[in-house]
Amino acid sequence: MNGTVKPYGLMAEFDSPAAILQAAEKVRDAGYRRWDVFTPFPVHGLDRVMGFKNSLVGWFALVFGGGAFVATMGLIWFTNTFDYPLIVGGKPMFSPPAAFVPSYIMMVLGGAVGAFVGMLVLNGLPRLYHPLLQKARFALASRDKFFLVIGANDPKYSETETRRRLEAIGGTHIEGVEA
Amino acid sequence: MAESAINLKTFTPPAELRRAPIVLNNRGSGWLTDKLSSFAEGKTPLWWWIMFVPALLGATVLLPAMLIYQVSTGVGVWGNNQPVAWGWDIINFVWWVGVAHAGTLISAMLFLTRQHWRTTIGRATEAMTVFAVMMAGLYPAIHVGRVWFAWFLFPIPNSNAIWPQFRSPLMWDVFAVNTYLVVSILFWYLGLIPDLAVLRDRATTRVRKFIYGFLAMGWTGSARHWHHYEKAYVVLSGLCTLLVFTVSSIVGLDFCTSQLAGWHATIFPLYFVVGAVYCGFGMVLVLLIPLRKLCHLEEIITPRHMDRICKLTLLSSLAIAYIYVMEYFIAWYSGDPYERWVFGHRLFGHTYWYGGWIMLVVNVGLAQLLWFKRTRQNLKLVFAIGVLINIGMWFERFVIIVGSLYQDFLPANWGVYFPTWVDIGTYLGTLGAFFMMYLLFIKFLPLVAIAEVKGAMPQADPHHPLGGAKQ
Secondary structure, eight states, rough: OOOOEEEEEEEEEEESSHHHHHHHHHHTTTTSEEEEEEEEEOOOTTHHEEEEEOHHHHHHHHHHHHHHHHHHHHHHHHHIIISSOOOTTTSOOOOOHHHHHHHHHHHHHHHHHHHHHHHHHHHOSSSSOOGGGGGGGGGGGGTTTTTEEETTTTTTTHHHHHHHHHHHOEEEEEEEEOO | HHHHHHHHHTTTTOOGGSOOOOOSSGGOOOHHHHHHHHHHOOOOOHHHHHHHHHHHHHHIIIIIHHHOOOOOOOGGGGSSSSOOOOHHHHHHHHHHHHHHHHHHIIIIIIIHOOOOHHHHHHHHHHHHHHHHHHHHHHHHHHSOOOOOGGGSSOOOOOTTTOOOTTTTTTHHHHHHHHHHHHHHHHHHHHHHHHHHHHHHHHOOSSSHHHHHHHHHHHOOOOOOHHHHHHHHHHHHHHHHHHHHHHHHHHHHHHHHHHHHTTTTHHHHHHHHHHHHHHHHHEEEEEEEHHHHHHTHHHHHHHTHHHHHHHHHHHHHHHHHHHHHHHHHHHHHHHOOOOHHHHHHHHHHOSHHHHHHHHHIIIIIIIIGGGSSSSHHHHHHHHHHHHHHHHHHHHHHHHHHHHHHHHHHHOOGGGGOOOOOOOHHHHOOOOOOHHHHHHHHHHHHHSSSSSHHHHHHSSSGGTTTTTGGGOO
16 A cells, blocks of 8 residues: 555445435436446336446347257257258158257257356456455445445546535445545 | 325225235344344254254265166166166156256246245245256266266267257257256356355355355446346246246156157146146245244244245146046047056056055145145144155156056066165165255355345335335
């Protein structure tokens, strides 16, 4: 620590879902751009206040699942019709109804992997270090407290002004966070 | 916000119509966090060791001994032979797959239908699913006999230039069971991430902090994280719901595509799904009733929740009863002498008549006790019913598999089947492995979904007075 620690932002604590929702509305209305809210469970209404669009996770699932379906159909056609055709019980070499079942199952697998991977990619996880996790009080974010963090990279960020703002909207235990 | 609070006050329904809270005694988030992580953090109680040691012996001594003996000698050490080529291996495979199904139904289907009470039991039943599928997957792998060739089941390019034969439902089964395992692990783990972060933030030792921190993957509870997380959870629930209906259907197809009296019926996929869910509910009762008592979760997994599981069990028992009736009706209506012979012998045959009666009396008869509120409130009785359902459903698979195989079209080909000590030992070993993993799960991971339960409480609703909304 040689005094040149870069600030990550200011962190304020709130007591209830209603309080954090109101605080988020006020921070948004004050014109801040780079801020986030940390809660022990998803708080309804926050997505609207923070202006989130529909999550892209569904598209990940669609692409992975659809890809797996097509790939399995292709694999079955390639292996049983093209690469090593073999007559079994007089059945056709390739018949979509029979090939549908494993393809469908692989679609479910692909979709599930896609949703999981999509969640991780869009959230930037796994992440080995996060400045907020160094803060002792932040441990309560997974318990029963609600945190609002305004990033130092916000154009409107100022150590004193932002702190005053957070105090005004009812935040307690306001702390600076080092990057 | 003020308006909604006023509405709440004005239109408060009468007491009997008011929805009971998920968790009793109006607990706050902090209390819930302490309570739900306490078992994974506290001192290991004696009962845990008493259950763990036999399960550990089953998993690490009995099961490997049986597998080594069977693999090194051959499947001849089991009781199956001609004509009964499928014995306890496939009975137990179908039984374990069935046990898994209720977990997926509770965690995925009840999530999509917004049944908030599932939050308290979802995690424990998902764990049941994961471990039961592992046990199920073991059987097909070892029943092929030369297990070192099991990789032939996967489409891997090889020097023989041959490929799996995708026109067989047995091949579809490989895909179904493996998919079920992977998807149920992903779903379980996705739900665990925020709770692993809870344990990480509460950890007192460096080792715990490191392990839970590693597993939580840097989860912070950011609103952005929750946004994507919730979407992923919905998508995975939808996909798991598809699996509830398809995995056992494909297992059912293994049977109904073969031209054997008693198996060759179009009702089989549905039959196996319903049977699986029913058997799974039996196992849910067997696991949850002791668990809520021993882990002191009576306020979380309330009598109301147990009551609902009982009702779902009753519902699936009625569905299975319908299928039994339909199966017998079609056997009679088909006019096929072989069909009639097989179904007659299920109840009045010379060797296995008891299997058919156990199946009917337990699965259809006994479960009707759950119509009565007094039964549903007597958890000791419900526990006994749960154990018996598992036994009854085991016999259902016995009746289907052995009952159809032991007397096929040619009387010269008839025979009887009895399990050997290796069959029994392998089954006991899988039970040991299942309970060992389950006990390790409740000891080291949050056995109730902490974030989900907190999120389903009125305290989590920003428009509810308990969530801080102004009156």
